[in-house]
Every structure is written in structure tokens, then in C-alpha cells.
Amino acid sequence: MNCKHIKNQLIDYIDDNLDKETSKKIQTHLASCKSCSEDLQELHNVFEAIDDTPVELPSKKLRMNFEKMLVQEKELDDDSKVVSLHRESKNSWKVAMQIAATIALVVCGYFYGKLEKTESFSQEIAVLEKEKYQMKQTMTISLIENESASKRLQAVNYAEEFEKPGNDILNALISKMHYDDHINVRLAAAEALSKFSDSEIVRKALIHALDMEQDSGMQIELIQILVSIQEKRAVPAMEKLLQNKETLDYVKDQVKIGLPSLI
Numbered sequence: 007m008n009c010k011h012i013k014n015q016l017i018d019y020i021d022d023n024l025d026k027e028t029s030k031k032i033q034t035h036l037a038s039c040k041s042c043s044e045d046l047q048e049l050h051n052v053f054e055a056i057d058d059t060p061v062e063l064p065s066k067k068l069r070m071n072f073e074k075m076l077v078q079e080k081e082l083d084d085d086s087k088v089v090s091l092h093r094e095s096k097n098s099w100k101v102a103m104q105i106a107a108t109i110a111l112v113v114c115g116y117f118y119g120k121l122e123k124t125e126s127f128s129q130e131i132a133v134l135e136k137e138k139y140q141m142k143q144t145m146t147i148s149l150i151e152n153e154s155a156s157k158r159l160q161a162v163n164y165a166e167e168f169e170k171p172g173n174d175i176l177n178a179l180i181s182k183m184h185y186d187d188h189i190n191v192r193l194a195a196a197e198a199l200s201k202f203s204d205s206e207i208v209r210k211a212l213i214h215a216l217d218m219e220q221d222s223g224m225q226i227e228l229i230q231i232l233v234s235i236q237e238k239r240a241v242p243a244m245e246k247l248l249q250n251k252e253t254l255d256y257v258k259d260q261v262k263i264g265l266p267s268l269i
Contacts, residue, residue, distance in 0.1 A: 009035075012042050020046070041167075143168070143175055150178045155188040162194040166201055176202060180211040189223060196227050203235040217243040222254045229257075233264035241268050 012035050018024050019032050036043050142164075149161035162182060165175055182195035196215070202208050212235075216228040225247065232240040244261045247253045 009039060009042055012036075012039070016042075016046055143172060147174055147178050150182060155186075155191055158182065158186065158188070158191045159194055162191060162198050166198045171202060173207065176205060176207055180208070183211070183215055184218075189221060192221075192224055193227055196224065196231060200231040200235065203231075203237075209235070209237055209239075213237065213240045213243060216240060217246065222257050225253075225257050226260050229260050229264055233267060236268065238268050241265065244268075 012032055015024065015028070015032060019029060022029075024032070036046060146161050146164045146168075149157055149164070152158055152161065162179065165171060165179055168175060176199070179195045179199050183192055183199060186192045186195065196212070199208050199212060203212075212228060212232055216225065216232060219225050219228060229244065229247075232244075244265050247261050248258055248265075
């Protein structure tokens with residue numbers, strides 16, 4: 007079970023709605039995965055906040071006004087009975103409708119106030135989530151520039167977890183792909199960027215990288231990525247590799263395999 011699958015089942019896990027085998031797998035995963043454990047704790051905090059929200063009842067004054075209104079309506083109803091049975095038949099439905107409408111207004115007013123507070127709470131949670139997301143982006147970008155190659159590699163892996171990264175993240179990954187002095191970081195950055203190939207910035211960067219790249223390992227990685235995302239604009243760069251006498255044979259073989267699907 008991967009992290010995405012685990013996170014999709016965390017609410018059912020908290021509510022104990024999963025079978026024993028699935029719950030055990032999730033528990034084992036949480037013991038070794040910091041990210042999923044943090045998400046679980048956040049859900050616990052949200053649910054606790056919701057549970058701690060006091061149940062609001064209509065005020066005493068509102069209840070007294072409502073009871074007073076019922077007494078007045080009852081007196082009117084009694085007066086109508088004294089006048090005639092015909093009039094009672096004619097107007098009783100109006101009284102009932104008035105009472106029903108009043109009750110509806112009271113109930114609607116109460117729940118409208120409750121809804122406003124619920125929406126306010128949801129907005130606060132949304133703001134916190136946004137701030138957490140921005141902080142995570144800032145920390146990732148900072149880590150990408152770390153002097154340690156292992157830290158930079160770790161940061162690149164973190165960047166892959168963003169569903170829709172901002173341009174700052176993308177540009178940092180592109181910079182690592184082009185200029186990092188550690189080949190493993192460059193390869194990881196290219197792989198991470200392939201997951202965001204719906205971005206025009208990323209596609210152009212991948213094409214440019216293949217056009218300028220000299221390392222054979224990176225060339226093969228870029229060829230495979232560009233073929234997998236069906237980027238037809240990479241054809242000139244691939245043909246350039248075929249014509250270049252310095253291009254290694256196995257790189258040319260990779261071009262020959264992928265090029266036909268782009269032409």
C-alpha cells in the first residue's frame with residue numbers, strides 16, 4: 007500500500023470502519039512513514055476541534071417569545087370557534103400555516119447561525135492547510151539548495167509529492183536538472199519534472215536539456231521522458247544526437263527506438 011492509498015483511508019481507519027487486515031497494514035505503514043503519521047495527527051486534531059465545538063441551543067428569550075406567540079395564536083383560534091363552525095373551517099388552515107411558518111423561521115434561523123460558524127471553522131482549516139502547503143514549498147526549495155548532495159536528492163523527492171507545484175518549485179527542479187554537480191540529483195530532478203509534464207515550462211526545459219546534455223545517462227533519461235509524454239518538439243534534438251559523431255551508440259539506439267513514435 008502506497009502513501010496515497012493510505013491517506014485516502016485514514017478517515018475510515020480513525021472511525022474503525024476497515025477490516026482487521028487493512029487496519030493492521032495501515033498501522034504498520036504509519037509506524038515507518040512520517041508523512042502519513044502527520045496527516046493522521048492532523049485529522050485527529052480536526053475531529054477533536056469539531057467534537058469540542060459546543061452544541062448551541064436557542065436562547066431562553068427566543069424560546070419565551072415563541073411560546074408567547076403560540077398562546078396568542080391559540081387565543082385567536084379559540085375566538086374563531088366562538089363565532090361559528092363555518093368560520094373555523096375556513097380560517098383554521100391559515101392559523102396552522104402561520105404556526106408552521108413561524109416554526110420554520112425559528113428553526114432556519116438557528117441552523118443558519120450554526121452553518122455560519124461551521125463555514126467559518128472550515129475556512130480556518132483551509133487557511134491553515136494553505137499556510138502549511140506554502141511552508142512545505144519554502145522548506146523544499148531551501149533544501150534543494152543545500153550543500154549536501156543527499157539533502158538535495160531528498161528535497162527533489164519531496165518535490166515529487168506536490169500535486170500542483172508553483173513555478174518556484176519547478177524552476178528549482180529545472181536548475182538542478184541542468185546544473186547540479188551530482189548526476190544522481192540531476193537524474194532525480196528530471197524524473198520529478200516528468201510528473202509535471204502538463205506544464206509548458208517543464209516541457210520546454212526537458213527539450214532544452216536534451217539539446218544541451220553531454221552525459222549519456224542523462225541523455226537516455228531525457229529521451230525516455232520525452233517519448234513517454236509524446237513531446238514532438240523534441241524530434242530535432244533527437245535527430246541532432248543521431249547526427250553527432252560523439253553520441254554513444256547505445257544512446258543512438260535509444261533515439262532510434264523512441265523517435266518513430268514522435269514523427
